[in-house]
Amino acid sequence: MNKAVNEIRLFLFTCSGEDNYILKKCSAKIQTRFALIGFFVLLIFSGCLFSATCFAYSLFEGAKWVSLPIGIIWGAVVVNMYLLLLHTISPAIIPLSTKNKNSFQKSEKIINIPSFSMFLRLGFMALLAIIIAQPLNVFMISTTVESSIEKHKIVERVKLYALTNKELIKNELLNQKEFNQKIVDRLNEDLANTTKAQIAIIDNKIERDNQFIIITSKKLKHLNTIDSDLFLTDKAELEKKKLLNQLDNLLNDELASDADFIATINSTSIDGSLKEDYITYKNNLINLITEKTDNYNALNDLLNKSNFYIKTIQLVLIENPVSWFITILVCLTFLLPIYFKYKVRDLSTSLFYKNPNNQSDIKQLREELINTKDYKWLENKIKSINISSINTSDYYFQRMLIEHKIILEEYDETKSKFSEILTSNIKKYNKTSSDRLFHLQEKLKNINLLKYNTISQRISDEYKNELMIKYEYWLDSPFRTKRKNTPTSISNNEESLLDFIYNQEL
Incomplete structure (x- = not known):
C-alpha cells in the first residue's frame, strides 16, 4: 500500500513540473502542497481531454474513434503549455534584490510586484480555461436551452x-x-x-x-x-x-x-x-x-x-447562470496552482526558520542567496558545500543552491578550457614568431655579437609563454549583477585623461 501511495505521490510531483529529487528530501507538508499542484495539473489534462473529445464528437457527428485521439492530443498540448506558463509564472525561487526590478524589500521580506508580462500570462491561462469550459457547459446543461x-x-x-x-x-x-x-x-x-x-x-x-x-x-x-x-x-x-x-x-x-x-x-x-x-x-x-x-x-x-453548437454555447451563457459557475470553476482550476506555488514558498520559508537543525552557516547561505553582500564567500561556500548533506524543507532554497552550484562549476570548467586554449594559442604564436626571427638573429650574430645578445633577450622577454586567465569584470560572475569597481570619473582636462589611460588600476 505504501509503495502504491509513494508511486502516486511521485507521479503527482512529475505532473507539478518540479524536481522529484529535491521534493523527496522535503517535509510531508511541502510534498503535500506540490502533490496538490500536480493533482490540479492532472485534473486540467482530464478536463481538456474530455472537453476536446466532446467538441470533436459533435463536430464529426459522433465519430468517437476520431474524437478520442483529438481529445488526447489537445489535452497534452494544453497541459504542456500550461506547465511552461506555470514554470515561468511561479514565484522567483530566491531572487537577488539587485536583479529583481519588480520587487521591493519591507521588513526584511521581499514583496513581488506583478509585472505586465505576469498579467498577460494570467490572462492567457484564463482565456484557455474559458475556451475549455464551453464544451463542458454544452455537455452538462445544453438541455436547458x-x-x-x-x-x-x-x-x-x-x-x-x-x-x-x-x-x-x-x-x-x-x-x-x-x-x-x-x-x-x-x-x-x-x-x-x-x-x-x-x-x-x-x-x-x-x-x-x-x-x-x-x-x-x-x-x-x-x-x-x-x-x-x-x-x-x-x-x-x-x-x-x-x-x-x-x-x-x-x-x-x-x-x-x-x-x-x-x-x-x-x-x-x-x-x-x-x-x-x-x-x-x-x-x-x-x-x-x-x-x-x-x-x-x-x-x-x-x-x-x-x-448549432456555437449558438448553444451562446444561449447557455445567456440563459443559464450555472454555465458561469462552471466557467469560473474551470478558471479557478487553472489559476489555483499559481496561488499554491506562492503559498508553498512562504511555507518553505516558515519551516526553514522553525527547523532547529539548521546550522548558522546554512542560514547565512540562504540569506546571502536572498540578498548577497559577500560574493566571494557565497561563491566559495556553494562550491565547497555538499548538497546531499543539506536536509531542509525549503524546496526553493535547495533548488536555487543546486542551480547555483551547477552554474558555478560549469563556469569554472568553461574558464579552465578557455585558459587552456588561449595559453596554447599564445604558445604557438610565440614559437612561430620566434622561428621567423631566428634566421635574422643568426645573421646579426655574425655581424655584431653584442647587439645580437641584446635583441635576443628582448625577443625572449617579448615572446614569453604565460598562463592566460580570463579577467572578471563582475564580483558575482557568471551572474553579472555587480561590477568589481565603480566607473572611474574623468576630469575634463588633458592631464586627467592621460592619467586615466596609463595609470588607472585594473
Missing part, C-alpha cells in the same frame, strides 16, 4: 428560405410581367379581361409570394432589433415570442400555398393565340415553385442535421 434552439431554428429556416427564394420570386414577377404584356399586345380589351380572370390564380400566387418576402423581411429586421439588447424585458420577450410565432405561421402558410398551387395549376387553361405561351408560362412557374420546395427541403435537412 433546447426550446431556445428550436426558436432559433425557426428564424434560421425563415431567413434561409427567404434568402434562397428571393431570386426565384423575382423571376416569377418577371414572367408575369412578360405574359401580361403579351395579353395586352395580342388581345382586345374584352378578351384580355377574360384571359386575366382565367389566370387570376397565378397572379394571386405571385402576389402572395412577393408579400411573403416583404413581410418576413420586416419582421426579421424587427426581431434582430430586439435581439440586439443583451437583457430583454418581459415585454420584449413577449414581443419576440409573438414574432417567432408569426414567422413560423408565415412560412407554413407559404409552404402550404406552394403545395396547393402545384396541385391546382394544371386544371387551368386558356384557348386562342396565347395557348402555347400560357403553357410555357405555366410550366416555368411550376418549375420555379418546385425549385422553391426543393430548396426548402434541402435547407430543412441541413438545419435538422446541424446541432
